[in-house]
Amino acid sequence: VYRYVNNFTAPPKSDFYRVGLWACAHTGRVGLDQSGTAGFIAPNVMNLDGKVNPEALAARKAGKIGEYITRERIEYLADWKPLVEPLVSDAKKYGASYRLFDSVGYVLIYKREP
Numbered sequence: 001v002y003r004y005v006n007n008f009t010a011p012p013k014s015d016f017y018r019v020g021l022w023a024c025a026h027t028g029r030v031g032l033d034q035s036g037t038a039g040f041i042a043p044n045v046m047n048l049d050g051k052v053n054p055e056a057l058a059a060r061k062a063g064k065i066g067e068y069i070t071r072e073r074i075e076y077l078a079d080w081k082p083l084v085e086p087l088v089s090d091a092k093k094y095g096a097s098y099r100l101f102d103s104v105g106y107v108l109i110y111k112r113e114p
Contacts, residue, residue, distance in 0.1 A: 014037060015104055015105035015106055015107045016032075016034060016036070016037040016038045016107065017037050017038070017041065018104045018105065018107075019032070019037075019038040019045075019078055019104045019107050019109075020037060020038035020039070020040065020041025020042045020045065021041060021042075022102070022104050022109070023038060023041070023042035023044055023045050023076075024041065024042045024044075026044075026075075026076070027044070027075075028044065028074075028075025028076060029044050029045075029046050029072070029073075029074045029075055029076070030042070030044055030045050030046065030074070030075070030076040030077075030078055030109075031045075031046045031047075031048045031069060031072075031074040031076065031077050031078070031087065032045060032046070032047070032048060032077075032078050032079045032084075033047075033048050033049040033079050033083045033084075033087070034049070034079055034080070034083065035047040035048070035049070035052075038078075039052075046072070046074060048065065048068075048069070048077075048087065055068065056068060065087065065090050066087070066089070066090025066091040066092070066093045066094045066096070067093075067094045069087060069090065069091040069094075069096060070091055070094035070095055070096040071094075073112075074091075074112065075111065075112050076101070076109055076110065076111055076112070077091070077098055077109075077110045077112075078104075078107055078108065078109040078110070079107060079108070080106055080107060080108070081106075081108055084107075084108050084110060085108075088110050096112060097112070097113045098110035098111060098112050098113065099111060099113055
């Protein structure tokens with residue numbers, strides 16, 4: 001029971017479902033590592049872990065995900081803190097600055113500064 005308690009106590013809509021709704025309400029591309037649910041709901045969500053985005057995968061393999069984020073002019077970066085903060089840091093190395101803009105549950109949302 002201990003390992004499966006989330007199946008019975010978790011809210012019916014995950015944070016990533018709500019991030020998808022958030023993305024639908026905002027213009028600009030939203031980059032996430034964990035993009036599955038949000039990407040299913042919102043067409044402006046971009047996968048950054050490379051599972052369904054070959055360009056992001058190539059950038060990750062080359063150690064240049066920040067360059068990819070900067071080049072693609074991704075407006076928002078979002079994910080759990082340990083996943084999104086490295087994306088923000090990597091993008092900064094290539095001249096893209098992001099500031100904390102919003103959150104949805106445990107998902108932090110950063111917005112690109114002009």
